[in-house]
Amino acid sequence: MIRVMRRLVLALLLLVLTAAPASARQVDTGRQHHVGRQLDVGRYASPNPGSVNVLWISAPRGLVVIDSGRTLSEAHKTVAAIRATGRPVAAILITHAHPDHVGGLGVLHEAFPAAPMYASAATAEEIRTDSKGFYALTRQIDGADYPAVMTVPDHVIRPDQPLSVGGLRLETAEFGPGETEAETAFYVPSTRQLFPGDIVANHMTPALLEGHTCGWLTDLDRLHDRFPHAAKLYPGHGAPGPRRLIPQQTRYINDFRAFVAPAAAPSSPGGTTVTPEELATIKAEVEAKYPNYPNVASLPTLMDVNITAVAQEIATEGACHPGT
Numbered sequence: 001m002i003r004v005m006r007r008l009v010l011a012l013l014l015l016v017l018t019a020a021p022a023s024a025r026q027v028d029t030g031r032q033h034h035v036g037r038q039l040d041v042g043r044y045a046s047p048n049p050g051s052v053n054v055l056w057i058s059a060p061r062g063l064v065v066i067d068s069g070r071t072l073s074e075a076h077k078t079v080a081a082i083r084a085t086g087r088p089v090a091a092i093l094i095t096h097a098h099p100d101h102v103g104g105l106g107v108l109h110e111a112f113p114a115a116p117m118y119a120s121a122a123t124a125e126e127i128r129t130d131s132k133g134f135y136a137l138t139r140q141i142d143g144a145d146y147p148a149v150m151t152v153p154d155h156v157i158r159p160d161q162p163l164s165v166g167g168l169r170l171e172t173a174e175f176g177p178g179e180t181e182a183e184t185a186f187y188v189p190s191t192r193q194l195f196p197g198d199i200v201a202n203h204m205t206p207a208l209l210e211g212h213t214c215g216w217l218t219d220l221d222r223l224h225d226r227f228p229h230a231a232k233l234y235p236g237h238g239a240p241g242p243r244r245l246i247p248q249q250t251r252y253i254n255d256f257r258a259f260v261a262p263a264a265a266p267s268s269p270g271g272t273t274v275t276p277e278e279l280a281t282i283k284a285e286v287e288a289k290y291p292n293y294p295n296v297a298s299l300p301t302l303m304d305v306n307i308t309a310v311a312q313e314i315a316t317e318g319a320c321h322p323g324t
């Protein structure tokens with residue numbers, strides 16, 4: 001009788017667990033239940049504009065946190081969400097050096113001092129030097145809510161070498177220059193979950209301001225080929241989604257280049273410079289095809305800056321043939 005009761009309780013418990021709603025909230029707690037054969041992934045997404053994800057994988061021996069968010073105040077909320085899981089942090093991995101992915105690292109490191117912080121050598125170097133002045137610019141926008149001094153990762157990810165953290169084996173791959181100079185993607189082969197950093201965003205206006213959209217298209221092809229079995233993606237911006245987020249990002253960048261190309265032609269009204277009229281036309285075209293795509297950056301003029309940078313890239317480099 002006791003055995004029957006115990007089975008009944010277990011069955012009920014299982015029913016409750018499996019009936020839990022899918023994680024569509026802004027904060028997913030990353031508890032230890034499994035979704036199908038995939039490891040549970042927690043996510044803290046800061047609000048728009050400029051929503052950015054901090055993700056954490058439920059590894060066998062703790063959480064593997066990916067990226068750290070932009071501001072200090074959001075980082076404190078991220079720490080609270082991670083603490084709510086009741087699990088230790090085994091490691092913090094940084095995908096790339098953009099301000100919205102490393103600004104919260106100091107707060108996370110202070111909250112979880114035992115967790116090693118990993119980044120590629122190129123990413124760590126950029127965090128140390130701010131060679132592009134992106135952190136200085138972000139301090140102008142976010143003020144005292146952006147760290148005055150950056151926290152630099154203390155462990156190096158060797159190029160394209162696997163990483164074992166928290167009892168989990170991850171594959172890594174280096175990309176760039178594209179979305180940025182250097183970007184690391186993380187892949188869990190046992191569960192086919194891919195963490196592409198900002199190489200892929202889901203329904204958001206990406207930052208094309210580094211002027212390497214051709215390199216970015218190459219990176220997208222490489223990402224697709226490097227992880228042919230990836231089933232679920234957890235991008236740096238926007239909701240997690242299926243593998244088709246990769247070709248969707250490729251399409252966005254190709255469309256964007258096609259909208260900008262006429263204005264970058266020497267024979268166009270402003271020559272290779274984008275005139276205000278051309279700018280307005282391009283913005284209308286992008287908005288018509290990709291309506292309500294929030295900015296990935298806190299920079300309010302992101303779209304204008306994207307258009308100017310891509311026009312300059314096309315004027316200088318011409319057509320793009322990815323992979324050649």
Ligand SMILES: [Zn+2]
Binds near residue numbers: 100198237
């Ligand atoms: Zn980003």
